[in-house]
Amino acid sequence: MYSKALKRFVSIMVMSFVLVGCNVAEKEGGEDQPIQVVATTSQIGDSISQIGGEFLEVTTLMGPGVDPHIYQPTQRDIQALQNADIVFYNGLHLEGRMDEVFEQIGKDRPVLALADAVSAQDLLNDPDEPAVTDPHIWFDIDIWMTALDHATKELEELLPNNKAELNVQKEAYFSQLEELKTESLKTMATIPDEQRVLVTAHDAFGYFGRMYNTEVLGLQGLSTEDEIGVSDIQEIVNLLVEREIPSVFVESSISERSIRAVIEGATQAGHSVTLGGELYSDAMGAKGTETGTYIGMYKHNIETISQALLKEGE
Known part of the structure; x- marks a missing residue:
């Protein structure tokens, strides 16, 4: 639920459109x-x-x-x-x-x-x-x-x-x-089925998982507005320990704090978990860089995931 301050901000912003009129001016020179x-x-x-x-x-x-x-x-x-x-x-x-x-x-x-x-x-x-x-x-x-x-x-x-x-x-x-x-399909297919498990900060990789037959486990829900409780962290820790999953991933647009808590919890339970790398989920890299493009961002994720999950099987 939105806070009163946020609702007030949105209302002011909407009113600003009304006052300005939001008219799309015709361009001088047409389609040039x-x-x-x-x-x-x-x-x-x-x-x-x-x-x-x-x-x-x-x-x-x-x-x-x-x-x-x-x-x-x-x-x-x-x-x-x-x-x-x-x-x-x-x-x-x-x-x-x-x-x-x-x-x-x-x-x-x-x-x-x-x-x-x-x-x-x-x-x-x-x-x-x-x-x-x-x-x-x-x-x-x-x-x-x-x-x-x-x-x-x-x-x-x-x-x-x-x-x-x-x-x-x-x-x-x-x-x-x-x-x-x-x-991408070719690269992900090189990962054995039992190693194709992607644990991330929030549940942003569902479509990715379906496309590459990869199980996806998100600490947080579909939205980062969802609250993360101690029970959520413990649930992921239990899965990591039970299934001996060795790697988890952070996301560029989300704090590492929750994933670090998962790694620490697994360690305390006697299971070693490594950080597989940083993925781009809801945001991309800086403009002018390879990961600042959709294709470059996607390739980065594929390479990061495949390298980490393949290393698990060595």
């Missing part, structure tokens, strides 16, 4: 000018940039190390959203604190949740709360391409004269994603 795109997460921002190229000017709200589950928009975000021609966000309550803002600005410009393009049968639900849907769709490359294809169609509506170029760029990018999927 790139359209202004706002993306919430860096996964969306980078992927849309690859498809749109020079036809877009993309602003990403959430950078490296930022947790979208608890992200609170800034005044700079408000300005970017006011200037946007189109807004792309993940949906499925990943950016839950911004839902009211999306509803408000969607009254006079396209505001697209990429997850809306994904069929219900392809989505994962929280096993403990079936009504809650897993929002981390970018870890299934096939699903991600479906979402991006939907986004491209929206861009074509704004850039009808550049439809052919957008499709060429989309297909080129999709070829890279298909290659990424092939390489």
Whole structure:
């Protein structure tokens, strides 16, 4: 449940859109000018940039190390959203604190949740709360391409004269994603089934686990707003000890504290657990680096997981 302070902040922000009017001004020079795109997460921002190229000017709200589950928009975000021609966000309550803002600005410009393009049968639900849907769709490359294809169609509506170029760029990018999927499947298949167990800080890797036939155990739930209790830590510790799981992973956008507590608890129980490495889950790396791209981030995770889990079997 949101605090009174947060609710007040969101209300003020929504009112600022009303006062400004949120009118999308016509561009001078027509389609010679790139359209202004706002993306919430860096996964969306980078992927849309690859498809749109020079036809877009993309602003990403959430950078490296930022947790979208608890992200609170800034005044700079408000300005970017006011200037946007189109807004792309993940949906499925990943950016839950911004839902009211999306509803408000969607009254006079396209505001697209990429997850809306994904069929219900392809989505994962929280096993403990079936009504809650897993929002981390970018870890299934096939699903991600479906979402991006939907986004491209929206861009074509704004850039009808550049439809052919957008499709060429989309297909080129999709070829890279298909290659990424092939390489990732091949790498993960080298890990014996009994060693393919991924223990992370929060339950962000469900789609990844389904795609690569990997068991995923998250200390925290689907959202990092979920509370972590002593019993949650002890439950994971017991699993590590019982099943002799030797490695756990931290995430770039979440404090290491809880995972360190798990490692310490397992040690006290007489079971040695190592830190397998840092994974990118809800956020990517810094802009301009390899992990600052969707493909680079994904490759990093595959390499980190495979190296750690394969080492377990040596």
